[in-house]
Amino acid sequence: MNAETALRDRLRLVLLHTTHPGNIGAAARAMKTMGLRDLHLVAPRHFPHADATALASGADDLLASAVVHETLDEAIADCHWVLGTSARLRSIPVPGLDARDAARAVVERLQQHEQQIAILFGQERSGLTNEQLGRCHRLVHIPTTPAFGSLNLAQSLQIVAYELRMAALEMDGLPPLPAREDPPAAREKLEGFYQHLQGVSRRIEFSDEKQSRSLQARWRRLFDRAEPSDTELHMLRGFLSAVEKKTRD
Template structure:
């Protein structure tokens, strides 16, 4: 059964361009039908970019049937082997997930997350809204790649929410934000969350992408090992905390280069000290 909805106004060209910088990423989807239903959910809300990460089964006839006319969204879906590849060029990555006790992330409701995502996209950044597997959601390594978590406040006595339904909830809030019907995010004047004119943006201060930050984090982890920072302790806890510190800093490309230069010198000095002590 198809439920008719009230006709929504078309988005202005500028807002449509902003919407095109928003992608919905489905990780490890187990049922091809959910891919089609997610495509339908996106098209209903005026969104078009669907990305699949290592789906267990490729989209098939069931996907097309449940897309119910959103075949263009389904057929244009990109496929990546890993989440890191799928969000490498993104400025902001928000993971839709149940609360996690092991990975501490800022938690946002869909209503708070949508204007933040739209503001980052309006500023020229690529934004990913990430959804996990139907049964198990996103794993801890995947959550580490997210800047914040979206938590849908479902009924605690029955919190099982279908994947496509979760996509629909978030996509609806994104559409409201694109139409200007959502409140601006807290701290919307901060860099990365404000609309920046292409005429006034300094190209040297281009915001760091997800790939830039992951490169920094990998070099930081290597450096901490080389200077024996952990002293026998497990490194995971310290790295989780350091990732949060740098993510809050909202680094640009030049700042990442500077930090990586500092780390490179620290690594060089550690190697020299190792040779001198040999």
């Protein structure tokens, strides 16, 4: 099983006593964009609710399959590792990890063991209580700026979900970035252009035999960095040809 599948099937996000149903919807959307699926709610104030559906905008399947519990203990009964998120640093006796390291640890554990892992998100205003943190093996911390650590529930969850996906992709191998539609030309074509350019430079007395070498090097640095495509080289050489034609007279 690859890491992406493991995350989808065995990683649970648990929202505790959420006050605003819109946040549940935003959470579902954030989860779905990052390939997560298993949403659990402990005693949400309002659910289901129109605001949740509106904010989910396309992730309503996660709302439909969300599991509602009365207590946290019920929500994590079958989980082997439980992490609690906290927007600010807290001095509690639970070892802390930043979101990136936590995500890597989660993905690694899911690969090593056929286990369930849960990540808890506390109530909007107050976060996780000390009792809830007492259920956690690790505390997850997002390194916001100390001067303004005010991340809301949906934002924190977005970052954690994103880091989980990045960790899974790191393990599975990141998908290739989209290729340039107009790929860089082969070296030979580029050399043809440089010769053409040199010829024209002399013809127009932009450079003489002596200068030519260092100038050529500068041109090369510039155009090599630009990695021109065939069509772009065609354009450049078209320009040079036009100069030649004009100066032939």
